Amino acid sequence: MNTTVAYQAPVHDRGGPAQPLLVVRDLKKYFAVRGGLLERTRKFVHAVDGVSFSVLKGKTLGIVGESGCGKSTTARLIARLMTPDSGSMIFDGDGVAEFGGIELKEFRRNLQMVFQDSFASLNPRLTIAETIAYGPRVHGVPAAQANRLARELLARVGLEPGQFGSRYPHELSGGQRQRVNIARALAFSPRLVILDEAVAALDKSVQAQVLNLLQELKAERQLTYLFISHDLHVVHYLSDQVMVMYLGQVVESGPVEHIYGKAAHPYTRALLSAVPSMDPHHRTQASPLNGDPPNPINPPSGCRFRDRCPHAQPVCEARTPTLMAVGGNVSHQVACHMNDLLSGQFETIQEISV
Amino acid sequence: MSAPLVSIRDLSVQFRGNRTVSALNQVSFELGSGEVLGLLGESGSGKSVTLRTLLRLHPERTTQVRGHIQVARQEVLALQGRELQLYRGGTVSMVFQEPGMAFDPVYTIGQQIAEAIQAHEAIDAASARQQALRMLERVQIPQARRRFDAYPHELSGGMRQRAMIALALACKPKLLLADEPTTALDATVQIQILLLLRELQRETGMSVIFVTHDIGAAVEVADRIAVMYAGRIVEQGPVAQIVGKPRHPYTAGLLASTVGAANRGKPLMAVPGSPPDLAALPPGCSFAPRCASASNQCSREFPPVRSQDDQTLACWHPLHPFTEAA
Amino acid sequence: MSAFLDIPLPQAAASAPSRSYWHVVWRQLRRDPMALASALVLLLILAAAVFAPWLAPANPYKASMLRRLLPMASEGYLLGTDELGRDMISRLMYGGRISLLMGLVPVLAAFGIGTTIGLLAGYAGGRMNMVIMRVLDVFYAFPSVLLAVAISGALGPGMSNSLIALTLVFLPQVVRVAESVTTQVRQLDYIEAARMSGAGAFSIIRIHVLGNVLGPVFVYATGLLSVSMILASGLSFLGLGVKPPEPEWGLMLNTLRSAIYVNPLVAALPGALIFITSIAFNLLADGVRSAMDIRR
Secondary structure, three states: OOOOOOOOOOOOOOOOOOOOOEEEEEEEEEEEEOOOOOOOOOEEEEEEEEEEEEEOOOOEEEEEOOOOOOHHHHHHHHOOOOOOOEEEEEEOOEEOOOOOHHHHHHHHHHEEEEOOOOOOOOOOOOOHHHHHHHHHHHOOOOHHHHHHHHHHHHHHOOOOHHHHOOOOHHHOOHHHHHHHHHHHHHOOOOOEEEEEOOOOOOOHHHHHHHHHHHHHHHHHHOOEEEEEEOOHHHHHHHOOEEEEEEOOEEEEEEEHHHHHHOOOOHHHHHHHHOOOOOOOOOOOOOOOOOOOOOOOEOOOOOOOOOOOOOOOOHHHHHOOOOOEEEOOEEEEEEOOHHHOHHHOOOOOOOOOOO | OOOOOEEEEEEEEEEEOOOEEEEEEEEEEEEOOOOEEEEEOOOOOOHHHHHHHHOOOOOOOOEEEEEEEEEOOEEHHHOOHHHHHHHHHHOEEEEOOOOOOOOOOOOOHHHHHHHHHHHHOOOOHHHHHHHHHHHHHHOOOOOHHHHHOOOHHHOOHHHHHHHHHHHHHOOOOOEEEEEOOOOOOOHHHHHHHHHHHHHHHHHHOOEEEEEEOOHHHHHHHOOEEEEEEOOEEEEEEEHHHHHHOOOOHHHHHHHHOOOOHHHOOOOOOOOOOOOOOOOOOOOOOOOHHHOOOOOHHHHHOOOOOEEEOOEEEOOOOOOOOOOOOO | OOOOOOOOOOHHHHHOOOOOHHHHHHHHHHOOHHHHHHHHHHHHHHHHHHOHHHHOOOOOOOOOHHHOOOOOOEOOEOOOEOOOOOEHHHHHHHHHHHHHHHHHHHHHHHHHHHHHHHHHHHHHOHHHHHHHHHHHHHHHOOOHHHHHHHHHHHHOOOHHHHHHHHHHHHHHHHHHHHHHHHHHHHOOHHHHHHHHOOOOHHHHHHHHHHHHHHHHHHHHHHHHHHHHHHHHHHHHHOOOOOOOOOOOHHHHHHHOHHHOOOOHHHHHHHHHHHHHHHHHHHHHHHHHHHHHHOOO
16 A cells, blocks of 8 residues: 655654653543522532543553543543643643634644544535545645545545545445544644544444554554543553543553553452453353442542442542552552552552453 | 254345345244353344344334244244234343333333233232332342332433343243343443343343344353354354354454454454445355455355254355364 | 455445435435425416516406406406406416515525524524524514514515515524524534634534535425415415505405405415415425435
8 A cells, every 4th residue: 555645744743752742730620510490509520530641652542431430521621622620731842721713723733533423423414535625624725735635545544535535424334434534633644643432333343444544554654642442452452551530530540561460449450350251161250340330420539439449448538549659660650548658558459360 | 952942944034115125144043941142243244133023023014024933932923913912021022232222211110110010910010019129129229129219311321221131021031132231331330231141041041142242242141152244144153162263254353353462563353344235235155255265156155054063154165164074 | 464455345335426415305306296296386386477577468457347357267368357357367477476475585584594593593502592592582482473463563564574574483483493403413523523623613614514404494494485475475465565456366365355256266266376386385395305304
């Protein structure tokens, strides 16, 4: 396949490879729940409650968690589709403050997103070539050049432009539509691509094709991925670093081998052992967690996981644990009192095999 | 060997509309009493259509069904009127993918389960309520007494799914059909529901047909797995054999493209192409356009279904042929 | 070597060329006999109205007391004459111009203005949306006929005033449909994707939202045409629209009332035309609605 696809070099790589591409500090987003007319206190959904992390250039950060954990909201906050209530974001050394207008428009070229619903992501009235060309046109690229770029990108994602360029979204299959979404994201030559459950709705055989495509594109264009998923297998395959979220907070983060091999947080371990077994002779015998993921409205005090945690102690209710390094390894962090020498409840963390 | 509970022979289903879609093509399988069969396949494979045909849920006018379906010695396709009503729910029951789908939002779940019981048994309302409450406890809904009077929207996804299982089992069916019951649920809830289904199956001794696209879920609950593609069963066998030594290239492709730790850093062995259009199936084997082992014969002629012991296979060039090689 | 590269063509793609949405709608319409028949009838009426100056056999204003209320199929007057001796055919044809105008213009105006307001309200959301919708709710609360009569009465008789009145009656309904569709479309992922491209609000509305909103609003508006015909004629019947001696079907119905016992057939002619036109619009709108539904 041709590699002579024309794309512009990355806008400007300021800080060099050691500087993280994205640093997020203490991101918060609350949604007000509309109560009745006579309600005094307003209830809030703590969708994202103090999330901090960083992503290194050229790496993939996987964000996992169940429904209500805030991973999709975090993605939208980073993509600036929503404004955070507080917190800061630094992109390649530049603060991304509350700007709008032209600066925001320019900034958007760095960050693109691929959504889960491949069909709802495409305007049913436009051909897919028009959809891909729309973005560059918005930024002033002349029509002929934008169309050429669209055709090149279609070819790169494996859709023959002569055949597919003038098609409408309803004429394509799910996997093909997702390729179109990827092509559209690439039209800006972004540096960071957020994939919000991008392969979740695809058939397994098609999923593998799209994952291969994503890996190739990442290597070719020096992309950085933020991969949000509930599927632990896929995250294990793709990610370099993994972050586990629960009820709007980060409970554990670290290199992928640490998370999958030496998980320190009880929730992470429960999540990992909840994955169905592939060995018919060794089926899962007991469920690691009982009950359903809790309601993000008015979460419990202290550690949010304490009412489902088998190791809960009084200190877990009194104080909220903060992210701290595990065993002297600064890249692997966990928010749990069992890891905190000063909590008085320090326990030896058992290793599990996944 | 006692007669199988479910016997399906040469079942073919076509939907007529603007175009004629061949949803199922000569599907045959049997299910013994107390057995769990996993139907594995992707979208368009016909797995959901099979379940709905077992319950005769398709509109009569636009659906053409040919073949034989026998459940508990009843000819399902010949049932009419009251017999059909008793059959649905009493002999065969279904659990759906969307937990909210089976419940009417304006009645409490307790009322609905009790109503289902009364439709099948001649008992009074109070006893029906007692039975319904016992069902809710059996599916391990915490605080069953309170949840009995709850409306569907007041329950979380996992609890709604448990309630739906309670509804399905309320009339003690011999066969439970589960259409992707855990696909829409979170991971920690999914494993709970899978374990619950296994436990209930052991307790009641009912047979289960479990439809899924997730191999892991199938491995957790099924005794046997039938792999479907484009409206046909391409391979059937005990779960250990399907997962360990698949014979059909499609099954092998599905297993190989399963993402996991082992493939990290390497490209996945993806099955190229996409599932075919059921209104315009190619002649010959439907998988041939995507198959690495395909030959001219595959594109011309559909392979016959061969069986050995409890396994079946429809392939001209299987990866591990049957020992009684023809 | 990437396994995804050798993707076989989906079967349907090989045979059929891609068709745009409106093309598909057009093909569906062509196969609908009811819609075609209605369209034909409307076309005839429209042609008769448009080419009235050339086709009309007599002067619609020329009265003759001698030839009053001649029955149908009289010599020289195929459809008879009205109470002032004017030729009915010519009156009906010329009347058609005004009646059709009064029926079509308010709907067109409401469609244009209403879609714009609805788009703005739907896309803006929040307070602005609430203000616009609540103001329009005041108008929406009145039954159409009552509102039309009230506004017309307040503005005074005359054609332009009744056009304004009718437009105001239809405006809230169109805005409501447009706003509701815009609100739905606004939440879809492709709008978010467009925002991620850095596009401004107007560009997004023009390219992404408008195309998807026009469809449902168009369907609703075609349904309004039949109502509009009847309301317009009704206003003229009540004396609030066109004034005599202008020919207009509703007005003619009024002035011919006295002739019901003398020449009922002639007296009923304008009513028959109102009825036929309205039904034809209705059936055509139904056909368009079904055609637009079958897209997937």
